[in-house]
């Protein structure tokens with residue numbers, strides 16, 4: 173049972189420091205979203221790009237850095253995930269990192285121009301014994317003057333409040349797919365568990381990063397269902413990562429059929445149209461996309477990426493390749509995340525910044 177979908181909310185939103193009366197819809201029907209998906213490709217891209225330009229600078233892309241603070245041995249059974257302890261993927265496990273290591277990685281990210289630092293742990297939920305350390309990480313990274321984001325699995329309302337009180341700005345927790353297809357992918361936690369965590373995060377006043385994964389054998393109606401769920405939340409997630417399945421050997425989805433790349437672009441475009449003020453993140457799977465496809469994703473409204481060599485545990489295009497592509501496309505890092513005076517430094521520094529400890533939110537933890 174999925175119960176936190178709001179049916180009629182319409183609100184105004186502040187975008188890029190200018191208050192604009194924007195109509196943000198929260199009552200999308202599956203039929204309406206399917207109609208968007210089924211438009212001729214060029215019509216869909218035109219609508220997505222036009223919407224994008226009403227809400228964002230089309231030539232700015234947000235760049236974040238993410239560190240895995242605890243890797244592998246997760247008790248959950250997400251069929252796409254190499255960090256699940258249930259599958260034998262040969263992944264090297266790592267215990268919760270020492271605070272000093274996290275601070276030095278955050279400092280390196282800051283020196284590269286990043287202003288948001290995301291920390292991910294492969295847990296079902298944070299254990300009570302780990303919370304003091306995690307809260308300390310938030311405080312210390314915050315003290316560097318960076319925005320903070322975490323993905324730690326399910327949260328109780330008390331844990332969410334503790335994280336918010338420590339200064340955590342964003343929490344990532346993905347819905348992964350439609351409620352109907354969900355049971356094919358994960359059995360160890362329910363869709364409602366995920367919605368409950370999102371509600372706890374919102375209740376604590378934090379911003380939400382929430383999206384899903386496509387290419388897992390789902391139907392177009394499942395992609396529709398995922399986007400309807402996201403767009404009908406009481407508040408749209410501030411960040412919406414759209415991941416393309418990375419087929420990792422040893423996971424149950426390692427031999428899944430490739431999704432038509434244009435279906436992926438359509439998913440980005442529809443997300444842009446129905447969640448117009450959210451950052452849509454081109455996330456896991458970018459390594460397998462050529463530059464033309466990434467450019468098409470930006471044109472469809474994607475305006476956020478992670479840079480670094482890894483995204484959680486799968487390869488990510490190296491930072492200098494990202495910057496070269498940005499340069500060829502005339503794209504600059506978004507000001508909110510890299511102040512103008514930092515941009516030059518960032519563009520130079522990211523070419524050497526990618527250590528193998530940089531990750532991004534491929535997983536839904």
Ligand code: SF4
Pocket residue numbers: 246247248249250253254255256257293294295296325535536537
């Ligand atoms: S996606 Fe997250 S919760 Fe699922 S197995 Fe991977 S680390 Fe665990």
